[in-house]
Amino acid sequence: MNGIGMTHERSGYDRALAIACLIVLSFPLLLVLPKVVDGSFMLGLDFSCFWSAGTMALDDHAAAAYDWQQLRQLILRIQPGLNQAPFPVYEVPIPFFYPPVFFFLAAPLALLPFPTAFWIWSAAKLLCWALVVWAIRPRSIALLLAFAMPPVLYDFFVGQCSLLAASLLGGILLTLDRRPIVSGLLIALLIFKPQFGFLLPFVLIATGRWRVVITASLAILVLMLLTGLTFGWDTLEGFRAAAIFATTQFHFTGTLAWYKLQSIYGVLRFAGLGYGSAMAVHIAVAAAVAIWAMMIWRRNVSFAVKAASLLAGTLLVSPYFAIHDMATLALALVFLMSAPPSEQGSLLSNRSAIRIGYSVLVVLGFAYIALIPVGPLMCATVIAMIWMRCRQPDVKSDLAYG
Template identity: 35%
Template sequence: MAHIWQGLKSGEWLTATRARSYSLMLLGFCVIATLAWIALSDSLLDRNGKPLGTDFSNVYAAGKLTWQGRAADAYEPALQHAAEKAVFGGREVPFFGWHYPPFFFAIAFAVAAFSYAWGLAIWIASSFAAYLLVNRTILPRPETLLVTAAFPATFVNIGHGQNGFLTAALLGGALHLLDRRPWLAGVLIGCLAYKPQFGVLIPIALLAGTRWRTIGTATGTVAALIALSLLTLGGDVWHAFADSLKFTQGVVLEQGDTGWEKIQSIFSALRMWGATVHTAYAVQIALGLALAASIAWLWQSDAAFELKAAALATGSLLATPYVLDYDLVVLAVAIVYFTRHGLKSGFGSFEISLLGAAWAVPLLSRGVAGVTGIPLALLVLLALHSFIVRRALLGDATSAVTPDAIAQV
């Protein structure tokens, strides 16, 4: 037992060879499983009667409605569901709601210009490429592409046809460009407004860091996106979006129709355990305030930028009550930034093992929560954020572990 504890503390168990082997094995298994799942499908419906790319069907259907001049209908569940069924020749398919701000119709409009299969393939391939490029740019090592490609959250995201790759690419790209091209970083942050729940802590970080140019361009980008959507789609679509928020909050989030095990927030964990909505919100708000304080302190401090970036990524995932397991793709941004800092300054006790746990947790989070009620991803996110802040507080005093093996990961 002492040997195991020491191995976890030092991280010596995670050698470069093992990291590559684990990545290759998981990547190979998931590629084969994905191809088999596609091969066993029937006219774009899988063996469970769900569309290939499941959630992508709501994007594609919303795009078709936009082509028909009926974008606002996407916010009406009955009409959106009818549009989704029409995509598959009128066959019965599960309902996947459209909850995005109107400027995300641009993506839906673009993919709906193709057949469903080609639209899905283009969406996944292009966003995945952006995700890989950003992470490889942040941590320019040959191993980065393999480890980030095999990151289990990528397969969850691909299976759902979701936008985790885009979210991670926008956040990671903005952080990478913040000092180099602050105005371009602002544009990327502005585009990230398509997932407004992930933007709670970003303004706090930018204000604490006095990043005025980025704040200005981010604000201008959001204003431009809103104006463009009003110009192209009209004002009714924004009224429909506002009216749909009650449904999204009440049915999707508070009642847990999505599935508590899929949502990785402290709000969802408490609701899964039987807490009232008010109690769950109170704890979520308390956590959000603590996260905001940690981000404000960190971003106005002289801590390494890698720690600021990693903390913002983990904090953004923790601060929202509505974060699903495919959103954990954003966790890759925190992992690569924290790894980059460790490679330069050394790793503290348990940091390497915690990074390994963070990499693996999207593979297990939904299943473990569904069977045991333990929110594994939430616990790992809390631990990783705490370790990042602790590292900033103590500086290089924690940098006691510098094994050569992990230096290649």
């Protein structure tokens, strides 16, 4: 195909994908914005948990943020609609599960009035997200795709921190080879949402990236020391107790609706399996995914494909992921968009795969509204794209990002 034909084809592909992304973006915004204006939609519900925890930290009672009943009293001041919540999960206290290092984010935000803090928090997350996406693939269509994913919208509306965690994970991958010290420091920052980093050590050790491992380990120790000195060592005990209670009596007993756990474990409990059987299957799948990811990283394939495999695999190894965490898959798609083509026409097939994969992820993302766990199917969609990509015989290893 000549250059003019390829340019025309690319233009048509970008235009079709851009229109689809704009439709996906406009649909939920048109539905939600009127409710935000009339006050019937609880914008920033999850962020109210962060803001309240930050308020306690400013009052020198950071450890009290792990007491769900005390935290709920503060949340009710800014989200009084929780007393008439439409979903049963909101009838119990909204918990604060995050490691104490999260207070370094929550406390400065609590210096501001809640609405101002929410919009600053949202703008900062979106800016980080946009910068990482642009660094992966500096094209407007990539930005549109990364923003027009249902989990991204969910994260924005409730004020969660998944976009920030996914941005850090993307930054870690972008700096992994050319700036290993920076990559290690970013890993340390990711401990505020530790499940996002569970797969990283396996890949780093399997590929011998010891500078990253050592930097991350030392930086995490320093962060823990600074956290204890700043917010009190009792926050570590508070987090430990909250994590145990969350595991034994919140996530794994059905107090949190099963459809909210976007994991293999959550799907199986949603289907009626007991704890033992569901957890055994989840662990088996997680182990298989970890092995698969390490095999991909040791193969001579594009770094973009390796990055996508880690992003998709990360969301399958922990039972704790929620729907807004699936925003990470948008980064996986952007990485796959930037993967170099093979010599046998993979450019067209790659574009088709992106279009089909994006369509499936959008449909599954909105299917969550029907209160069903869709996360594993979303991850499986990206893994299928990676599998097809790895089967192409002419895919070469490209330069590492950084």
